[in-house]
Amino acid sequence: MQKRLFNNYNYQQGDTMQDTKKNVQPPHVLVGILVGGLAMMAVTALLFLGWRLLNLPFLPLDIFDWLARVLPGDVIRLGTASIVGFITTFNLGQTDQVAKVIEQWMGVGMLLGLGAVAGLVLFVLHRLLKSRYLLTGAVVGLLLGGALLLVNLAIPQSVMNSPAPILGILWVLGLMLGWGVLVSWSYSDMAAMAPAAAANDADTNSKAVTAVNRRQFLVRLGGATATITVVGGALGAWLGVNTDDAAAIDPLKNTNQNTDGTDPLMVGAARVLPNANDAVIPANGTRPEFTPVGDHYRIDINTRAQRVDLATWTLPFSGLVEAPIEFTMEQLRTEFTTVEQFVTLACISNNVGGQLIGTQLWTGARFSEVLARAKPSPEAKYIHIRAVDGFDEYVSIDEINNDPRCTLTYDWDNLPLTAVHGAPLRVYLPNRFGMKQPKWITSMEVVAEWAEGYWVRRGWDADAYMLSTSVIDTIAVDDTFVRDGVTYVPIGGIAHAGDRGISKVQISVDDGDWVDAQIRTPLSQTTWAIWRYDYPFTSGNHTFAVRCINGDGEAQIETARGVAPSGATGIHRERTTL
Ligand SMILES: Nc1nc2c(c(=O)[nH]1)N[C@H]1C(S)=C(S)[C@@H](COP(=O)(O)O)O[C@H]1N2
Numbered sequence: 412m413q414k415r416l417f418n419n420y421n422y423q424q425g426d427t428m429q430d431t432k433k434n435v436q437p438p439h440v441l442v443g444i445l446v447g448g449l450a451m452m453a454v455t456a457l458l459f460l461g462w463r464l465l466n467l468p469f470l471p472l473d474i475f476d477w478l479a480r481v482l483p484g485d486v487i488r489l490g491t492a493s494i495v496g497f498i499t500t501f502n503l504g505q506t507d508q509v510a511k512v513i514e515q516w517m518g519v520g521m522l523l524g525l526g527a528v529a530g531l532v533l534f535v536l537h538r539l540l541k542s543r544y545l546l547t548g549a550v551v552g553l554l555l556g557g558a559l560l561l562v563n564l565a566i567p568q569s570v571m572n573s574p575a576p577i578l579g580i581l582w583v584l585g586l587m588l589g590w591g592v593l594v595s596w597s598y599s600d601m602a603a604m605a606p607a608a609a610a611n612d613a614d615t616n617s618k619a620v621t622a623v624n625r626r627q628f629l630v631r632l633g634g635a636t637a638t639i640t641v642v643g644g645a646l647g648a649w650l651g652v653n654t655d656d657a658a659a660i661d662p663l664k665n666t667n668q669n670t671d672g673t674d675p676l677m678v679g680a681a682r683v684l685p686n687a688n689d690a691v692i693p694a695n696g697t698r699p700e701f702t703p704v705g706d707h708y709r710i711d712i713n714t715r716a717q718r719v720d721l722a723t724w725t726l727p728f729s730g731l732v733e734a735p736i737e738f739t740m741e742q743l744r745t746e747f748t749t750v751e752q753f754v755t756l757a758c759i760s761n762n763v764g765g766q767l768i769g770t771q772l773w774t775g776a777r778f779s780e781v782l783a784r785a786k787p788s789p790e791a792k793y794i795h796i797r798a799v800d801g802f803d804e805y806v807s808i809d810e811i812n813n814d815p816r817c818t819l820t821y822d823w824d825n826l827p828l829t830a831v832h833g834a835p836l837r838v839y840l841p842n843r844f845g846m847k848q849p850k851w852i853t854s855m856e857v858v859a860e861w862a863e864g865y866w867v868r869r870g871w872d873a874d875a876y877m878l879s880t881s882v883i884d885t886i887a888v889d890d891t892f893v894r895d896g897v898t899y900v901p902i903g904g905i906a907h908a909g910d911r912g913i914s915k916v917q918i919s920v921d922d923g924d925w926v927d928a929q930i931r932t933p934l935s936q937t938t939w940a941i942w943r944y945d946y947p948f949t950s951g952n953h954t955f956a957v958r959c960i961n962g963d964g965e966a967q968i969e970t971a972r973g974v975a976p977s978g979a980t981g982i983h984r985e986r987t988t989l
């Protein structure tokens with residue numbers, strides 16, 4: 412009996428003896444959940460290994476990416492809010508990075524869940540059919556594989572866009588076939604586990620023996636699948652370290668590795684900024700004024716960074732233009748005015764005081780010049796920008812022509828965009844939240860009518876103008892200093908108001924009067940401003956609040972409001988005991 416798992420099952424296909432004999436129960440259908448789940452766990456590990464080694468489809472991420480596109484906007488919003496809430500409540504770390512990890516594991520959970528449900532279905536089928544177990548398992552496995560392939564085909568990183576589509580298709584179908592056969596084999600093996608001699612009497616002891624055997628079988632199945640999972644997962648994680656996959660996430664890591672060993676994505680941390688000599692020194696603990704590429708938040712609809720074939724990429728303009736035209740990266744870099752500007756980008760899903768905001772140096776071609784070269788016809792009003800991941804947005808041609816800061820961006824921090832941040836090209840539109848600004852641009856269609864872009868179709872604000880916001884980063888209790896006999900505690904943070912600039916930052920302590928903080932000269936009109944307030948020390952429990960007034964003299968909205976659909980508003984507060 413101990414060898415059953417690895418033996419051929421010992422009765423004929425179609426033999427229903429086990430089920431018809433008195434007192435011999437086939438395995439409970441609920442056991443199918445366990446078997447289906449365990450088998451899928453092993454399949455997941457093998458998928459992971461195939462993905463890391465040969466870039467074969469990794470179905471868990473495909474499922475998540477697909478659901479992210481097809482589920483209604485409200486469900487997505489609720490899901491995102493729950494993930495972000497979970498991360499902030501339990502202080503799990505950098506919101507965007509942890510969210511991606513959670514999303515990836517959710518994908519794994521979904522595939523395992525699917526395996527469990529399919530295992531249940533298969534066990535029920537076997538109960539009903541009582542024959543041809545393996546054939547049934549094979550058919551169900553292939554159907555499941557086919558369905559998962561359809562999911563894979565519906566996302567940008569599908570097998571069809573991989574170097575060897577046939578290999579990917581066979582891999583998925585083969586693994587799912589294996590899954591079905593394993594589950595059905597388990598059923599039949601367990602069904603055959605009634606000792607023939609005991610099958611005729613109602614001896615409870617024989618039932619007990621059967622139960623023990625089945626338990627041993629399940630333990631062994633669990634051991635085997637766990638082994639495959641651990642070995643496959645470890646090999647995948649280990650062998651994948653320096654493969655294509657890591658390079659896809661950050662091509663700079665492979666191509667621009669600095670000779671002195673420094674990380675090119677972090678060089679920005681040492682950048683000398685144009686306001687280096689400003690008299691207002693940030694309070695200790697204030698976030699860096701310039702966000703290194705490697706620290707910039709990342710938000711997009713994909714579990715994996717998108718891969719654009721940089722060798723063949725061009726930017727085509729179609730639609731209401733004199734004639735379809737396309738530009739190479741070389742042309743974009745050399746034939747138009749190069750605009751280099753410090754930019755603060757924020758996500759509309761950033762909560763007050765959240766981490767989804769960063770300041771970078773954006774370099775690109777002036778959008779209006781590129782557009783002019785495409786010769787739009789007089790009735791052209793908008794550009795429909797499409798990206799490799801299916802993301803899209805509409806931009807008004809007036810906005811492009813009236814704001815010389817609108818660029819087709821190819822560099823961040825004077826380095827080519829990374830895969831994570833939209834290589835090779837992304838748009839910059841001042842004063843708009845990130846959701847209006849596609850990364851990984853693949854095409855531009857000039858059109859006469861406006862339509863809703865990706866997130867607008869899912870219920871978010873059609874304009875998505877940036878809102879004024881201010882944040883307390885630090886109450887530097889270890890940094891107190893004495894001036895004229897008064898002890899001060901430095902407090903600091905950021906204030907941002909889209910492209911309107913910041914004219915005032917004010918602090919209120921324990922709901923007292925609003926008093927002005929000092930403002931450091933910002934890197935540009937569109938970046939955040941670093942502020943500092945030296946609080947005359949009084950010991951006790953204090954609540955500090957911050958608000959800002961933008962360059963047009965408008966105060967930030969103080970009413971607390973959540974991120975959907977137009978961005979969060981409200982006052983940021985920090986409580987501390989001094
Ligand atoms: N192609 C594409 N572009 C996109 C997105 C996306 O999902 N796909 N997300 C947008 C959103 S919501 C934000 S906030 C910014 C974030 O840019 P970052 O990840 O480089 O910080 O990218 C925008 N551009």
Ligand SMILES: [Mo]
Pocket residue numbers: 710757758759760844845846
């Ligand atoms: Mo966003």
